[in-house]
Amino acid sequence: MNIASVDLNLLVAFDAIVKERNVTSAAVRLGVSQPAMSNALARLRIIFNDPLFVRTSQGMQPTPYAEQLIEPVSRACELITSALQINSVFDPATTTKTFSFYMTEIGEILLLPKLLKHIQVAAPNACVRVRRIPEQGAKEAMANGEIDLAVGLFPYLKAGFYQQRLYTDKFACIARQGHPTVHDSLTPQQYVDTPHVIVMSANTGHDAAIEKILLTEHLRRKIVMTSQNFLVLPMIIEQTDAIATIPFRMAQKIASYSTNIKILESPIPFPNVDIKQHWHERFHYDPANKWMRDLMVTLFRE
Template sequence: MRIDHVHLSRLDLNLLVALDALLTERSVTRAAARIGISQSAMSHALARLRTTFSDELLTRGPEGMRPTPRALALLAPIQEALAQIQQITAPPAAFDPATADITFTLGIPDSTEVLLMPILIAHLQTNAPGVKLLLHTVDRNRILDDLDSGRVDLGIGVFEQGQTHHKRRILNKESYLCIFNADLVGVTAPISLDDYVRIPHLLTSLVESAHGVVDDALAKIGRKRVIALTSPRFSVMPFVVRQAPVIATMHSRLARFFAESMGLTVSPAPIALPDVSISMIWHSSNDDVPSQRWLRDTIITLRQSDSRLRIGRAPG
């Protein structure tokens, strides 16, 4: 049904509240008391309603005011409309994770997915079994549009941008580490700059570019590297590193996780690389929604706990 905005703009929707009270109480005095206005104000509202609907709506009878057939036909639709408006405008209901049946949509890179999802899903299965997650690969060029359209509830990743109606919370800072199979590349940690540029590299790029932060840092000192593979997926890199004489440079927590899981070696990069901030970003309209706030708080708590567990653990 097409909404006639011009027609609705001429209608005082408070009159529908008055009409519901009048038809329920069938008395101007009691209807006025019901919604907290004076009797004269209610009489004025009834006069305006009669004009709006071109009907008397309520007429006087021997037993008081009596609704007309038109008024009786209006009662159920008006009460339904008012109930829907009340539901739309009511504060969000309290959220109980133990009984909730809800799906959250997250935009998240697989680098964060690998580290966060195991502990988050384990937590949800124990504490909120009805909560489900739908994951999308995060696109930094689209994340704001996805949040604005409601396609995504929460983005997690490296986000510097945002508008006044977006909220951002830093989860943690990340440095970089190199990861490689020491037996295949023939070097040990810490890797030298000459070995670093000699060994072919793997590059993870979410923007389909064979150029990254490492290339910028090398260019500043007049050096270059050879990139053997560029992929948008972080999770494929350790499998390639384990079987090929190549090297990858990635966020330190992820590198340590892969090294520990797959028997690989990590090393500080022999060049200066800037730290990055891993953040959550969401639309401000979700800021005070209890379910959304619970999800963000849960991720923060789990991420901080996981960070503490991994501090200082750099195998290899």
Template sequence: MSNPTRLGQLDLNLLTLFDALLREQSVTRAAEAVGVTQSAVSHALNRLRDFFDDPLFVKAPEGMVPTRKAEALKPAVVDIVAAIRQRILSEAAFDPATSHRIFTLCMTDMGELVFLPPLLNQFRALAPRCRVRTLQVPSEQIEGLLSSGEADLALGSIRTAPEGLYRQRLFMHLLVTIVSARNRQVGEQLTLQQFEQMPHVAVSLAGRPGDAYDSALEEQGIKRTIFLATPHFLTVPLLLEQQPDLIATVPLELANVFQRYGTVRVVQPPVELAPYALNQHWHPRFHHDPAVVWIRELVKKTFEGYPDHAARKGEAQLRQDVRR
């Protein structure tokens, strides 16, 4: 039988900080995630240690590592904190103008470069006290992050997203090929033979060619040589600048950003590639959470300027640029 006096020593704030320490494994980052001072987290950790009669977290080179008891408590703590967010806090109204909430978004470095700036403009206007954090993780970890509440949304073209997640289309991507501005082998047109023989840089969050964002090329029977698979979009123009014989196929919006810096130029792939969807994903546990409802509606509204017709417009512009 539980001891009511002992239960009263464990308030919800302690569990919230316990959850943050489990996720962040750092007093500093846990304080930032919850919106309190580092001393408040340290004080809470001392109370938790007294309550459980265990160090719970010990210093290690990789951060504050949970002890065996903390690992054993983790599923219960995560479930309790998630239940509080879903069943109790979800009943409270969310006011973006006054909230100090931290929103966590899973996205690639491409998302940070192309899509995060317009979203932050909306945040600063509508939710000036809120903060935004981004995570770049392999797709197989996304469901767990959304389920635990560590992340609010996942944005991107997640080809292997779990079926249990909610999904909403934001807009359609076009894929184009970029070559170094110093590349003299490729003219205004890229032949299929050139495309198959030239060494490619493929972007994959898992770093594996088979999981690449441009894997639609293989689905069309194209046999290309992938020289490098990388999880980072932003390294691609630098690699092409240093190795002018390399080529890459990337989303049009990103290619336009790269092209503005003068290191690459955009050409059409030798075969027509169907546009693919950029979506936002969230977990059913937080479907009715007012803050999550607000952020996903904001994301949807922000990218109303990138609908399907924008993809067609971008394709027409690309063809015009190639003819020049």
């Protein structure tokens, strides 16, 4: 028998009659009319070329052939029901899922502590993994489910992706307390004359945005050091006369750990940046992905 020729709803009807041993009761069980259930039984009899059920004083009793079908049909219905329920709900309290992120170093420093603190309470068996943002292949990794969310500046994630703004950040300057020339404010001329330390962390994008504005203003910074990570930045600023231009929230975090660093308003009108979370359209309705997106909004959206 070719299964493509069988309406799977008829197997559900068969299973209901087995359980109820009554056509009317089976119809009620499935929420259909009695004529519809009788019609289903008639079609089943034609397909299997067997009466399947015979009316007796004990109700509709299965024929020997139907007896052979009862277990496999019941198992098939259970498998289909289970398959349709997969990922229909998500329970953070019991999940063992590993949530994977693309996130810049700034994102890791600013977001991960608060995120992990909440997850340890709400989803104690879950895990968070942050992956390095690749030069190529990010779209494919998110499309096939290797990465749940990309958080930060990802202007190339457009077609096939959703995005949601979490917060807007601005740029600020940091310098050491007691700097010989930089006091409570900076002029544009001081800004370009003072030595700069820049961080070109992979795929962060903030320094490229700064350079773009400086070029339009025909300004050029005096760059004395380039680093690949932000962790070294506080030590460099504290012990030298260099300054740095970084996102304001990152400047706040650095200043909170170092009383020897002050935050200054940038004398150059750099544009604000929107920090967003991005996800692939395949996982827009995925309960686990949605739970994490909602959590990110709850914790970080302003």
